[in-house]
Amino acid sequence: MTNDDRHLDVLLAKYRAACPDPDPSPEFMPKLWARIEGPRSFSFVFQRLGRFLLTGSAATCLLFVALNMMPHAAISAARSGYATYTDALSADNTLEHTYYSAESVPPANFVPPDYEQ
Amino acid sequence: MLVEQQLIENAKDGNAAAFNQVVLAYRKRILGTISRLIGRPEDVEDVAQEVFVRLYYSLDQLRSAEVFEPWLYRLTVNASYDYLRRIKRRHESRMADMTEAQVVMADSAAGGRRSEEDEQKSEVREFVNALFAQVSEEDRILLTLKEVEGLSLKELEQVYNANENALKVRLFRARQRVLKAYQTAKTNGKL
Numbered sequence: 315m316t317n318d319d320r321h322l323d324v325l326l327a328k329y330r331a332a333c334p335d336p337d338p339s340p341e342f343m344p345k346l347w348a349r350i351e352g353p354r355s356f357s358f359v360f361q362r363l364g365r366f367l368l369t370g371s372a373a374t375c376l377l378f379v380a381l382n383m384m385p386h387a388a389i390s391a392a393r394s395g396y397a398t399y400t401d402a403l404s405a406d407n408t409l410e411h412t413y414y415s416a417e418s419v420p421p422a423n424f425v426p427p428d429y430e431q
Numbered sequence: 432m433l434v435e436q437q438l439i440e441n442a443k444d445g446n447a448a449a450f451n452q453v454v455l456a457y458r459k460r461i462l463g464t465i466s467r468l469i470g471r472p473e474d475v476e477d478v479a480q481e482v483f484v485r486l487y488y489s490l491d492q493l494r495s496a497e498v499f500e501p502w503l504y505r506l507t508v509n510a511s512y513d514y515l516r517r518i519k520r521r522h523e524s525r526m527a528d529m530t531e532a533q534v535v536m537a538d539s540a541a542g543g544r545r546s547e548e549d550e551q552k553s554e555v556r557e558f559v560n561a562l563f564a565q566v567s568e569e570d571r572i573l574l575t576l577k578e579v580e581g582l583s584l585k586e587l588e589q590v591y592n593a594n595e596n597a598l599k600v601r602l603f604r605a606r607q608r609v610l611k612a613y614q615t616a617k618t619n620g621k622l
Contacts, residue, residue: 318610318613318614318617319610321613322606322609322613323578325555325558325559325613326559326574326578326579328553329556329559329579330467330556330579330581331552332551332552332553332555332556333463333466333467333556333579334463335459335460335462335463335466336459336463336466336472336475337462338458338459338460338462338476338479339476341567342458342476342479342480343451343454343455345476345480346454346480346483346484349480349481349486350483351483358549412549
């Protein structure tokens with residue numbers, strides 16, 4: 315170790331003594347906790363807002379589903395007088411009837427073929 | 432260690448009272464280290480609070496209470512680096528704003544209230560700060576931690592996450608650069 319090395323060591327030791335640890339101010343701890351709580355309270359508010367939005371969207375979904383279901387039931391009941399689509403289907407024989415009546419009633423000028431010839 | 436390991440474990444588990452006690456035990460030491468690392472007394476508390484906020488949010492990542500102090504020093508060094516980077520330009524512009532007459536007036540006003548002992552301490556501070564100003568921030572912080580704060584190589588290994596040999600080389604080179612600045616100052620008669 316050279317002389318300069320030793321002088322530098324002494325100088326750094328003096329420097330350490332010349333720079334004592336400062337005392338913290340009385341506001342140190344309150345400010346620190348305010349800084350810690352700041353982001354936490356933000357995340358708390360954010361979580362609450364998120365939960366509120368989630369509940370709101372779930373309620374809106376339910377409302378839309380209900381609205382979507384209600385007119386169908388009301389309209390189909392009003393049109394057919396049946397409670398369900400299956401009831402309406404089983405009761406509805408319009409097509410069959412039309413087909414049958416179309417085939418079974420011959421036109422007025424219809425001449426049946428003479429099979430005996 | 433300034434506190435018992437159990438207290439650190441409790442703080443790690445989210446006990447706010449335990450964390451408060453840890454801060455109360457370490458804040459003065461951390462304030463001192465920061466004041467020597469950044470050299471601006473008006474911002475020391477702000478940086479120290481930043482260190483403890485980071486500690487609060489990262490304490491659950493601490494492997495064991497045994498490595499708490501190097502962990503805290505690592506946070507301190509990182510927060511100081513961040514601060515120094517942040518204020519670099521702001522500081523330069525503020526110094527440029529002061530006229531030379533204002534600087535002389537401020538110096539003489541402060542000097543008038545100083546005792547002889549304070550004067551000597553102030554000279555030592557100014558001289559060492561001038562030496563440190565001639566080396567890089569990395570050299571200055573590493574040397575301050577080793578030579579002024581008195582951290583061991585083992586502790587520095589954990590602070591810097593580097594092996595002992597690499598640190599020895601870095602320390603040697605940093606010291607050589609400061610020594611060179613010291614010899615230049617001596618040659619110029621500033622000592």
